[in-house]
Amino acid sequence: MMVNTAIVISSALAGTVLVALALGLVWHYRNGWLEQVRRSCTAGLLRHPVVLVHGVVGFDEINFGSKRHEYFRGVAERLRHLGVEVYRVRIPNGASVAVRARHLARWIERIPTGRVNIIAHSMGGLDARYAIANLGIGHRVASLVTVGTPHRGTPLADIGTKLGDRFGLRGLLSAAGIDVRGFYDITTDEASNFNDGVQDHPGVRYGCVVGSAARVNGNLNLLLRPGFRYLAGRTGANDGLIPTSSQVWGEVIDEIDADHWAQIGWSSYFDAPAFYEKLVRELGVRGL
Template identity: 55%
Template sequence: MSPLLALALGVLAAGAAGAACWLVWRRFRPAPRPLRRAPHLRHPLVLVHGLMGFDAVEVRGVRHDYFRGLPDLLEAQGCAVHRPRVAATGSVAARAEALAACVRALPDRKVNILAHSMGGLDARYAVSRLGLGDRVASLTTVATPHRGTPLADLGTEVLGERLGLRWALTRLGVDVDGFYEVTSARTAALGAAAPDVPGVAYGSVVGVAARRRETHKLLLPAWAYLRSAAGANDGLVPASSQPWGEVLAEIDADHFAQIGWSRHFDAPAFYERLLGELRGRGF
């Protein structure tokens, strides 16, 4: 999920009456075993953005990546990087189709996919349901709501259905399926319909915002709500929802910080280490 989603769900979760809005390491805690390193990444990296995300945008002549500063860092490490753009608020199926088309258009035999938030659901669907498994060596998800998030359950029920926002936005031509795709019911259905594919290495990174003072202010209402409803979380996704496959690392970073939008978390250092792990595993 991108920073723009936080306010819409976060304000609602905090109970602010009638408010709805369409609106970013400090400490790295490694996995139980040390991360491995190797000189080169064997396959290129495909970065997949989350709900209401983007590949890159230009504002006043300055380019901003969704994964802030990370493509340049990874390319400096000798890694080929691709950043497909999928529908910002579309369904998992639609977003996965766009992702699959991008990967199939690449000249490389295989790729490594690194997906943030809802992007991980898109990638799992593409690999399992769209036959992309033969093109993917590894799929690493970061803070993906594999088991949904209570924020989406609450937001879609209250805003989307009771207050009729889904109907109104649909009438205006706005696709809001993506918000429903991260509910607990939809993610459970995806889990049953899109099993893991043998030969693809599935890994995940779990992010938790451990300190209120280091959590982005836009995420604080949602962070507080989730803390009482589901325990540890990153401001949008419960920690319990994020593991899929092997948990490669746990990081002390909120949902925005995980992709470089924070002063409290050294995202470049984390991704450099994660890239080293993929290298060490021969990917």
């Protein structure tokens, strides 16, 4: 009986201690202690900050009514929660690669750190490549990862620009102050010329993420379905706008089942923030 009583007393004391510890942890969490511990554990995830670069028609963030929307939806918040320093840039929509690259280079030069890791979506990857190669920021960039970037152009731009020229749309849009030169830069011919003239910087690690909508089935955005079908018959696998074969540059870090807009979080079937967390962890493994 005495043994049983001792066991009961010991169990009660152990339970009391556990409850006390739990309450203490809750109290410390509410006072930021656990947050500080978490940040100290993730602060070494990356050696350099991340710069997010948007595509040809993009933004850092916009407001619709009372709601704020980011181009990379939920990504910056997810990465900052891990302790990663994140910068989002805004460069001119529709402008040529050369113009957009100059704006990007100025953004990079203003960041008060040594080097950065650039993660660029769509045409933003071409802007980054141009800025690194031609505008003197190569020493500021540790890595460039492109996501869904048309390194070899896209046949959809070929069709779109030809139709636009036939109906005089380029002149009309230019007269209205709308720059569309960027769409010409992602035609297959211009992309070929670009690759001939823009060389990789030897001090920068280049990688890519290749997106395909082949297996997303009914989840593919309705607006992307005509382009997906056309490209599927013309070039094979694609993300609704860009052939997968055009998206490869440098090391293929990952291949994802996501259409062009899902890659940046504009869908319900693909968890973009989780994907970018995985990508950043991969960069961390590489010492970046």
